[in-house]
Amino acid sequence: MTYELYYWDGIQGRGEFVRLALEEAGADYVDVARVPGRGNREMMELVDDTRTLLIPFAPPFLRDGDQIVSHVANILFYLGPKLGLAPKDETLRWFANGLQLTVTDFVTEAHDTHHPIAVSKYYEDQKDAAKARSREFVTNRIPKFLGYFERVLRQNPAQDGHVVGDGLTYVDLSLFQMIEGLSYAFPAAMKRYRARFPELTRLHGVVAKRSAIATYLASPRRLPFNESGIFRHYPELDIDV
Amino acid sequence: MTYELYYWDGIQGRGEFVRLALEEAGADYVDVARVPGRGNREMMELVDDTRTLLIPFAPPFLRDGDQIVSHVANILFYLGPKLGLAPKDETLRWFANGLQLTVTDFVTEAHDTHHPIAVSKYYEDQKDAAKARSREFVTNRIPKFLGYFERVLRQNPAQDGHVVGDGLTYVDLSLFQMIEGLSYAFPAAMKRYRARFPELTRLHGVVAKRSAIATYLASPRRLPFNESGIFRHYPELDIDV
Numbered sequence: 140m141t142y143e144l145y146y147w148d149g150i151q152g153r154g155e156f157v158r159l160a161l162e163e164a165g166a167d168y169v170d171v172a173r174v175p176g177r178g179n180r181e182m183m184e185l186v187d188d189t190r191t192l193l194i195p196f197a198p199p200f201l202r203d204g205d206q207i208v209s210h211v212a213n214i215l216f217y218l219g220p221k222l223g224l225a226p227k228d229e230t231l232r233w234f235a236n237g238l239q240l241t242v243t244d245f246v247t248e249a250h251d252t253h254h255p256i257a258v259s260k261y262y263e264d265q266k267d268a269a270k271a272r273s274r275e276f277v278t279n280r281i282p283k284f285l286g287y288f289e290r291v292l293r294q295n296p297a298q299d300g301h302v303v304g305d306g307l308t309y310v311d312l313s314l315f316q317m318i319e320g321l322s323y324a325f326p327a328a329m330k331r332y333r334a335r336f337p338e339l340t341r342l343h344g345v346v347a348k349r350s351a352i353a354t355y356l357a358s359p360r361r362l363p364f365n366e367s368g369i370f371r372h373y374p375e376l377d378i379d380v
Numbered sequence: 381m382t383y384e385l386y387y388w389d390g391i392q393g394r395g396e397f398v399r400l401a402l403e404e405a406g407a408d409y410v411d412v413a414r415v416p417g418r419g420n421r422e423m424m425e426l427v428d429d430t431r432t433l434l435i436p437f438a439p440p441f442l443r444d445g446d447q448i449v450s451h452v453a454n455i456l457f458y459l460g461p462k463l464g465l466a467p468k469d470e471t472l473r474w475f476a477n478g479l480q481l482t483v484t485d486f487v488t489e490a491h492d493t494h495h496p497i498a499v500s501k502y503y504e505d506q507k508d509a510a511k512a513r514s515r516e517f518v519t520n521r522i523p524k525f526l527g528y529f530e531r532v533l534r535q536n537p538a539q540d541g542h543v544v545g546d547g548l549t550y551v552d553l554s555l556f557q558m559i560e561g562l563s564y565a566f567p568a569a570m571k572r573y574r575a576r577f578p579e580l581t582r583l584h585g586v587v588a589k590r591s592a593i594a595t596y597l598a599s600p601r602r603l604p605f606n607e608s609g610i611f612r613h614y615p616e617l618d619i620d621v
Contacts, residue, residue: 189531189535191535192537193475194532194535195478196485200478205471206471206474207475208478209478209481210477210478210481210482212481213478216477230434230447233447233449233458234433234448236451236454236457237436237437237441237449237450237451237454240451240453240454247488255496255497255509255513256496256509256512257512257513257516257520259520268509268512271497271498272496272497275497275498275499275500275501279500290435291433291435294430294432294435295433
């Protein structure tokens with residue numbers, strides 16, 4: 140069965156956390172909105188469907204036969220065991236989902252650095268608030284979240300460099316993407332933070348070198364970061380901490 | 381086995397979504413931070429523990445023997461089947477988790493109406509931005525989210541007034557709490573929206589009258605809303621739409 144991923148074309152965005160898991164596993168999937176002739180319209184028909192129950196609030200969502208799963212953490216919780224990217228131990232699966240939801244919260248905060256007032260307005264119309272929020276984000280929130288994940292990496296009894304259990308999970312892939320996005324959006328700040336959080340920096344490098352991931356990153360399926368996505372580079376928001 | 385809920389004392393906050401499920405089910409649980417002699421300190425010892433893996437990023441989290449589960453949606457996904465508050469059908473369980481994560485996103489946006497710039501600063505220090513963000517929230521975001529849940533209620537093939545499947549689930553309880561919180565924080569706006577979203581308003585009334593919930597709401601365990609929680613009433617942020 141081919142997995143169908145529904146997400147906006149043109150950006151990495153939240154869909155990228157799911158793509159990385161599908162790519163790492165070599166899963167049979169289609170990125171629906173990027174298929175010529177299908178595109179965003181087919182996605183929005185599902186969101187606007189007035190006859191069925193399983194309507195998602197927003198992309199990304201995944202279709203697997205009759206199952207529709209929305210929200211990144213939910214999709215990864217669902218896919219993880221099928222793709223061989225979840226811990227085998229059930230206690231650790233719930234922990235992994237908690238970690239992924241922490242990534243979710245952090246991604247929302249990263250988004251709100253450029254849209255602190257209104258998603259319906261342009262960045263240019265909320266620039267002063269964006270600067271104030273970015274200062275808080277870069278000074279307090281980045282180290283709080285990265286410090287947490289660094290601790291989890293260090294306290295993992297498996298001590299093999301993965302964040303949960305003794306092998307690669309979807310959470311490791313998401314942490315890679317988090318560091319990728321932050322490094323694009325806040326390069327000056329991240330130069331310091333990469334040195335301050337060596338376990339995370341090491342994990343980022345390990346994931347980037349995995350064969351399936353390296354192939355994906357070099358392919359046209361990996362869109363470049365840009366200023367329509369979650370992680371945006373506005374030099375005026377990047378504070379040298 | 382007694383469930384241990386860890387959350388800040390003094391506010392309903394995010395912990396309330398878990399409390400409502402535990403109370404509805406008549407579960408054996410203890411609200412650790414409210415137990416004299418235990419309190420917030422015991423909670424923060426778990427968060428700051430440097431020896432174990434399962435450290436949560438922040439409260440709320442639940443301890444069930446050796447299992448620690450953090451994040452409201454994760455806790456409810458874990459507890460739902462044990463408390464008889466999850467759909468029986470697995471397809472619907474993943475859908476319910478997507479709905480709960482939509483509630484999570486909405487709660488974050490409700491919180492950010494009074495803290496759009498920095499959680500580390502007082503409301504009084506970000507009042508202008510709070511007004512601008514609240515205008516967006518009340519005008520665009522409340523109807524977008526409530527309109528979505530109203531549709532899901534209407535499109536549920538079971539047609540029995542619950543949001544997923546043919547019986548009460550934890551998502552119904554969370555929607556009740558969402559309406560409660562919004563009605564406290566934005567009474568003028570919600571007067572209109574309650575009329576505009578009758579299915580949600582009806583569900584709110586039905587949940588409030590359930591025997592276990594009514595008993596809980598009248599008990600001292602249900603703390604009143606206040607201006608330290610997620611849903612705060614600042615009259616200057618309540619726009620009459």
